[in-house]
Amino acid sequence: MLPATGAWLEGDPIGHRSFAELGPLALESGLSLPSVSVAYETWGQLNRDGSNAVLLLHALTGDSHATGDAGEGHVTAGWWDQMVGPGRPIDTDKYYVVAPNVLGGCQGTTGPASLDLAGRRWGSRFPRITVRDQVAAEIALSHALGISRWHFVVGGSMGGLRALEWALLGPAEGISVDAIGAIACSAQFTGDQIAWSHPQLAAIRADVNFHGGDYYDQPPGKGPHVGLGIARQIAHITYRSALELDERFARLPQGAEEPLHGGRFAVQSYLDHHAHKLAARFDANSYISLTESMLSHDLGRERGGVRSALRSIAARALIVGVDSDRLFPVIHSERMAAEIPNADPVHIIHSDFGHDGFLIDFDQLEPAVRHFLASLDAAANIT
Numbered sequence: 377m378l379p380a381t382g383a384w385l386e387g388d389p390i391g392h393r394s395f396a397e398l399g400p401l402a403l404e405s406g407l408s409l410p411s412v413s414v415a416y417e418t419w420g421q422l423n424r425d426g427s428n429a430v431l432l433l434h435a436l437t438g439d440s441h442a443t444g445d446a447g448e449g450h451v452t453a454g455w456w457d458q459m460v461g462p463g464r465p466i467d468t469d470k471y472y473v474v475a476p477n478v479l480g481g482c483q484g485t486t487g488p489a490s491l492d493l494a495g496r497r498w499g500s501r502f503p504r505i506t507v508r509d510q511v512a513a514e515i516a517l518s519h520a521l522g523i524s525r526w527h528f529v530v531g532g533s534m535g536g537l538r539a540l541e542w543a544l545l546g547p548a549e550g551i552s553v554d555a556i557g558a559i560a561c562s563a564q565f566t567g568d569q570i571a572w573s574h575p576q577l578a579a580i581r582a583d584v585n586f587h588g589g590d591y592y593d594q595p596p597g598k599g600p601h602v603g604l605g606i607a608r609q610i611a612h613i614t615y616r617s618a619l620e621l622d623e624r625f626a627r628l629p630q631g632a633e634e635p636l637h638g639g640r641f642a643v644q645s646y647l648d649h650h651a652h653k654l655a656a657r658f659d660a661n662s663y664i665s666l667t668e669s670m671l672s673h674d675l676g677r678e679r680g681g682v683r684s685a686l687r688s689i690a691a692r693a694l695i696v697g698v699d700s701d702r703l704f705p706v707i708h709s710e711r712m713a714a715e716i717p718n719a720d721p722v723h724i725i726h727s728d729f730g731h732d733g734f735l736i737d738f739d740q741l742e743p744a745v746r747h748f749l750a751s752l753d754a755a756a757n758i759t
Contacts, residue, residue, distance in 0.1 A: 415484025433531030488661030500589030536561025562708035576607035605651030617730035686715035
């Protein structure tokens with residue numbers, strides 16, 4: 377049984393999360409949100425000169441819980457456990473690590489399921505937001521936390537889009553950025569990526585229980601879970617590789633099911649499983665809002681084009697691509713590394729898992745991040 381629509385939303389400040397009330401936020405659209413709250417988690421301690429702060433930016437269906445077990449206030453275990461913690465590449469004994477939940481999300485930060493000032497769910501009235509709006513909210517959070525310098529801003533996939541924007545928007549708003557990590561992402565959302573996104577959005581909006589985005593008053597289990605699940609299935613295919621799906625599942629049936637007589641192939645069962653998992657913990661409106669924010673992603677918009685924008689980045693950059701990624705092909709990582717003046721040579725993860733390689737192949741990602749941070753720490757005298 378799926379939870380009541382919105383039952384996993386707007387959590388109380390329990391578990392490890394904290395909440396920052398940031399006041400109104402002007403949006404690129406010309407509209408504004410009258411009150412924004414951001415859920416975030418922190419690990420470690422800020423040093424005396426404020427030079428050791430690290431900002432972690434999650435992917436589409438992630439949240440502020442970058443490391444740690446699942447539990448009260450945390451639906452899932454940390455999405456980057458192998459990377460964040462004492463002695464790990466992002467060492468919480470050395471760095472002050474902050475992971476915010478993104479604007480438009482559904483794990484504590486203001487999004488479509490949040491209450492407006494009149495106490496009503498935003499639903500269909502929630503304004504369209506961009507990646508730059510999301511970074512603007514994170515800049516406001518930084519000011520609220522008293523952080524004027526990020527040692528390292530890092531994210532993968534959707535988080536990588538925000539890391540790129542941070543390199544330009546942060547300094548413009550008085551927050552210096554020593555270095556960024558842009559992992560499995562691109563400087564501009566492409567026609568192919570927009571095309572993959574389109575049927576995901578259509579599936580949610582076609583769900584009989586979507587009601588134009590105003591579905592929060594329905595009985596338990598009556599939200600647009602079917603449409604959201606189909607969207608997740610489409611997306612999950614782009615997250616993995618053809619090689620993995622062929623080698624892992626081939627044409628095997630699911631258990632005793634017989635495909636010739638209405639049963640499923642194992643790969644169909646696998647996609648059904650991921651559909652149900654996401655529908656049980658995520659809000660369909662947030663999925664739409666965040667996906668549409670990625671459609672708007674263009675680092676070169678109003679900056680003279682992508683090449684000009686990349687060449688304007690002053691921060692050092694670690695660019696990581698996954699060679700089997702069919703959502704963000706590695707050529708985009710190679711181009712970013714070639715254009716950003718202070719980028720290290722592009723680091724390529726060799727993976728059978730496609731886009732999700734940055735969440736799986738830690739044996740390759742860990743040393744890349746550790747080596748990059750070691751040289752960055754030496755320059756900043758962080759020990």
